[in-house]
Amino acid sequence: MDSRNTEVLIIGGGVIGAAIAYYTAKSGMEVTVIDKGDIASGTSSRCDGNILAIDKEPGFDSQMSLESQKLVDQLSKELDLDFEYRAPGSILVCESEDEMIAAESWVERQKKAGLSFKMLDRNDIKQESPYFADDLLGGLECETDSTINPYLFTYSLFHGATKYGAKVMLRCEVEGMSRDSVTGLFKVNTPKGEIIAKKVVNAGGIWAPYIGNMLGLDIPIKPRKGHIIVASRDMPVGMRKVMEFGYLMSKFGKERTVDEETDKYGVALVFEPTESQNFLIGSSRQFVGFDTRVDMDVVNCIARRTIRFYPKIADFIIIRTYSGLRPWTPDHLPIVSPVEEIPNYYIAAGHEGDGISLAAITGKLMTELLQDQINTIIPTDPIRYSRFKNVSTIQT
Amino acid sequence: MSKGRIIDHPILGRLDEREEVHFTFDENKLIGYEGETIAAALLANGERVLRCHEETGKLRGIYCNIGHCMECRVNVGNQKSVRACLTVIQEGMEVKSGRKLPTPFKKGETQ
Amino acid sequence: MIDVIIVGAGPAGLSAANVCAKNGLKVKVVDEFMKAGGRLLGQLHEEPDGTWWNGIEEAKKLSEDAQELNVAVECGVSVHNIKQEKSYWKVYTTKGDFKTRALLLATGAAETSLPIPGWTLPGVMSIGAAQVMTNVHRVRVGERGVVIGINILSAAITRELQLAGIEVSSMYLPGKNIVTEDAAKPLSTMKSMLKVASLAPSKLIRLGSYFMKYESLQSLAVRFYPKNGMKVWGMPVHLRKAVLEIVGDKKVEGVKVAQVDVNGEPILSTEKFVPADFVCIAGGLYPLVELAAISGCPFQYIAELGGHVPVHNENMKTPIDGLYVAGNITGIESAKVAMKQGAVAGYSISMDLLKTDVNIEDQLQQAINHVKQTRNQATIQFHPDIHSGREKIHASFKNTLRTDI
Amino acid sequence: MRDHKTIICRCEEVSLEDLVRTAESYRCSSRELKLRTRAGMGQCGGRTCRALVDSITQKCTNDSTPHDIPLGYQAPIRPITFSIMGEKKDE
Structure with a gap:
């Protein structure tokens, strides 16, 4: 059996692993990435692609996204492979007075946190797209939000990482892991041989708890399923990402005044025009284990929600659907952190629906953590693993 | 019936007389026969080009003729992506060829 | 229920x-x-x-x-x-x-496709499309066409087109590329055609049964395959010619054909334009x-x-x-x-x-x-x-x- | 209108040349080849090109065809409108 040594072993070939690989390799570290499947073969190719601040809790959360946006803008210039980057901003639309009031306070808080948000009135909404329902009252805008193709972004990061010397081993599942108490080295068993690593980064997404469990960790991440509809090329409906304000409610588990099914499946409209002029339309949120099959009842519900906001696209053509599992954490923030009880073991997972948004900042931060830098690009406390120390059972 | 049709066939016999159906293709008035598909009626009228590729503008006609390839998709009234090869023509039907669409996000094109 | x-x-x-x-x-x-x-x-x-x-x-x-x-x-x-x-x-x-x-x-x-440059042109259709148009809709797919891909299905349907009075000027192999490879080889095509005894012309059977019995003689059979094809129902079937490109401006105007060696590789100096107003692609099912x-x-x-x-x-x-x-x-x-x-x-x-x-x-x-x-x-x-x-x-x-x- | 490229995916106009180059560069699966090039991602759901994409993958990676279908199918397997999809139906 082969045996190889590496300074940093990243477990997970999704967008998070890709970004960490890129920044660590670029910083001169010796990096190996392993994945049980292919690059971007899990959640990172079963999602939509946005670097959003608009839907982040004002404060640390939205600032983290803003930093990520800046990094992605840089990446769009420094990486060789195009990943369909655009930065047209994004909007949230409101369907009730209550939502408008909530939106105003959202905008105020985001502005206070230093982000460029503003309210939109009925007229602005009409200007935004002639396809919108007439009864929408207004909404809000985040000017800095950007959009990318998630799997092309992942491919591009890996392409960049390998140019800086990163090694990528695919179809290479972690079968077991141990840490030598004397040398402190990690021994990782894979079908392609043993890997000895000084440092390990668990970027396993929904599988992070499974990987963590090999060293006795209890990582509070659960798969939360989301569906997306792909609609075929048609006339441009709008130029940028649109979400209904209710998306925030659904994301943060707040009460909404919607019909039973919409509530049950956590359906909230998310609309994204892609570079190939298709439309990606979501969204849903369900805890149904690791079942990735598309549930047509959920898709029906999303289609109804779409028509509610865009009645004029009822005759547009749906060409396929897909669903992905988002790595959910109890407080909706990711874990990007060293693990105190296991020196040189790190976790970068649990981004739920924000993995694409936060990949760049995660990669950058993890590189700094791996190098034991004191001054990091963003504060690390809110996303430390240790915040879950006292959470013994995960509540959904 | 027009010259595009196979009226007499040595094994299948003579084509039955059928009712005419009047329809338009991109505003041109054409005649087909009851029970036939848009694709058949258009080909019998000498129309080979049914649409162009939405992005590149390259011309397309029927390819598989049994609903698999989607190449013959046309617009019928307000309906998009109607497969000409599976859809029976109706009196007064307005058939429109598929056109090139704007691609505002393609690199090198104006937003 | x-x-x-x-x-x-x-x-x-x-x-x-x-x-x-x-x-x-x-x-x-x-x-x-x-x-x-x-x-x-x-x-x-x-x-x-x-x-x-x-x-x-x-x-x-x-x-x-x-x-x-x-x-x-x-x-x-x-x-x-x-x-x-x-x-x-x-x-x-x-x-x-x-x-x-x-x-x-x-x-x-x-139907399996045989991708050839120009195959997206209007007037190029799968062989099954031509069959349905001809026998079910009773609409002519064209005046004079060619069939690309020589196999059981294309032979049977070409015969049907002829019965309906539609001229198929020739059947050719597809130009060889990484995906048409198997259909573009004269020898394997000949072998598969010989298995359809009832559809193959007697001359082909005679040539085949003589040569094809012996592994070592098989490539000879292909080598001696007539340059101008062998006539089946009055139409030449070309096991030694392939369509390299389908040509046309707004619709099919013809095909660019060349002779191929025993491995299906085109001999470029032999390129010739053959006019056609329809082309059928027959890659099988x-x-x-x-x-x-x-x-x-x-x-x-x-x-x-x-x-x-x-x-x-x-x-x-x-x-x-x-x-x-x-x-x-x-x-x-x-x-x-x-x-x-x-x-x-x-x-x-x-x-x-x-x-x-x-x-x-x-x-x-x-x-x-x-x-x-x-x-x-x-x-x-x-x-x-x-x-x-x-x-x-x-x-x-x-x-x-x-x-x- | 002359185009000497061999198109494999007619819906997304992906050429044989692009597919072979990508398959050879990344030695990847059919699915990754699809995602990198968009071959098979158009309206026909890959019915016209999926076998071709699979065969390019195999030839460029020297793999044999797996028993699991390399390019997965996703409902709806025929294009349908939002209004049909979104209909509230009583069975």
């Missing part, structure tokens, strides 16, 4: 429907095409005994039987999804969603398995059956409860075999839904025997090793533990 929904009103689907209905089951058949019959529609060939196999008539007979038996045959309906629930299947269609106790997928086959794939049914890749096929047994049952398959979705064979398979599926479903009737079990066994007999007697054999393909898939059923998803 409906007892049986059958997707596909072709030879397999209709035969199955009629058997189920005879046994008293409530049956609904849906099909995308506007007429029932599936691939039967358009088939027209002379049997060895001189009679004509007219698929349209066969389809009519099956449809009439279905009507008499009160089978609900709904055409112009597309199924876009299926889902297994606890005790039934849900079938999602463009005309509403339905529940059924048993679901039979008889979705047939789709593969099982159309989409619905089976989204049902979660396990698959096997079996080249002899034409590609990926859902795992099933001789009774046409898949390992998934209440899900059955019949016809070309289970492997590429003639419509006659599909009809017999449909009957098997019909008895199999009847037995499972009605439980007790011993009589059905006998009939099921008989029907299975009929499939084998029909297969053995087939004049058109799409794949010479069909028997071994069938054995493989049936064996895989035994190996598949029921996958509870």
